[in-house]
Amino acid sequence: MTALVSGGSGLVGRYIVNALLGAGLDVVVAGRHRPSDSHFSKPVRFRRLSLDDDTVPAGLFNDVQNFVHAAFDHEPGRYRGGEGDDPDGFRRRNLEGSVRLFETARRAGVSRTVFLSSRAVYDGLPAGEPLVEEASLSPAGLYGQVKHDCEQALAALNTSGFVTASLRLTGVYGGLRPNKWDALVADYLAGREISVRAGSEVHGEDVGKVVCLMLAASAEDIGGRSFNVSDIVADTRDILAGLGVTGETLPEPADKSSVAVMDTRRIRELGWRPGGWPLFAATLLSLAHDAGLDAASRAADDQAS
Template sequence: MKVGITGASGYVGQFIVRHFLQRGYTVRVLLRNVQKTKIFCAPDGRFEWTCGDMSNDVVLSEFVDGVHAVVHGAYDHLPGRYRGGEGDNLTGFLESNLNRSLALMQLAHGAGVEKFVFISSRAVYASGHLRGNLQEHSAAQPDTFYGAYKAAVEAMVSAWAYQLHWHAVSLRLTGVYGVVNPLARSKWYDIARAVVRGEEYSQGRNATEVHGDDVARAVELLLHEADARGQAVNCSDRLVSNREIAEIIQSISGERGPLPPQAKAVSPAVMDCAYLQRKGFRFGGVGRLRQSLRELVEAVQKEQRSSQ
């Protein structure tokens, strides 16, 4: 199977590309900058790229030609901002993300692409006041433009799936962690660097997280499960705090110092991952968290030594 992946050099995309290459798929990525192909250690003959961006129908047509499935994770936003990524240009934001996602879907379906997975977000649920579990069947009630755009594409994914009997699925992600390239983009990099340097990290925060490798495994599962068609599937592993992260990093590095404070805000609602659980899917849990943090600490320590 040849899989086309948008947003391949982004945070989540890197995990998806690596996973599919390791699993023996042929992967075609859509990249604005060909230099970013250097991120991936790709075997000869199983890695292709289309140079361009989502704004060009000719580029998208070339990208989808001959692929069996598309995983759409591209997201155009202000640097470092997901919610609020529209800045002061909402019209441009919707054109780049909502309209161009729909254009990609139409071109993919027209080209005979058999399967389509849209990378969505827990932002389709209202944030802040929600407590308890967020069910997959619950109505989307976004309170940000980011969440609204994701919910709108989800609705079109469902419509394409049921009206045209297309294997189109949405995967709703919580926060994603893991070591990426460049290292400084990795989640909790700033905490690891502070601990390694013996500095204080003062931001207390609770959040739900999932490792990028688990995301990639979930994407592969959805491509192959016939009853996934038209579904919006939750993907979230566990609730963690910055304090817990710092404690684990200290235990790995052997460093000691002040820990971040306990978060004062009420912990966020947890996504119920009923579909994946029914399929026997198992998240990495604390074991994968510790393994990923060890990888992060070792990379930060190496970076620290090279800068001295």
């Protein structure tokens, strides 16, 4: 069984590829550049793909049974607001380019397609309204609009022979390097001002498990549906404390009650069980060790005493 993962060398895509490899699938990574062999736990094949192309490369879906669409074209480090000064190009690449891939995959005989959407589809809902998959949505920002439009276009293609599902991911963290918290830690240790905030998070390995679940679940359970994927609410203090950064006073806790939490009952009913706070703690300890932060913190403590 072969799965093609667009954007498989990206931050989230790498977790998905490794999960699929661990489940015994043959994996093809599609993107602009051939990924490093060190990215993945086992060898993968590579096929070129750019969302900026007007056509889908010939043979992209040859011998592919499952398609995971994780590629998304945006300015580096930015999702909301990732269109920069080119909203029309952003929509063309990410909406029209994605729909082109979905339609080509169906014509090529791919049996399942999973799209990585975002909690940004809920942007614009009134405060206090539950973030449930059945909510009536009209995203306030372009990023959320494009993700929601992709969801709807994919769901419209769902049939018994082309089973589709979308995953509304919250912030994804994990132990792979480079890490999304590298800049935060560097700024904190250098004494620069940091932004204190709280947000919902899910580990990349748990995202990989959800994708594997989507490929194994019955068509009746997932076909044409969207699923919230979220785990914990963590703040800047949680992250720095978990990394063992103790040489300076930790920031005050952020207001976690202000974070709207997605309801994940739908995906949990299919058997998904994320790692929660134990996985968060273990991941941060590993990151601290890899970066030598445990030693740096001890040295800072010695100086303070």
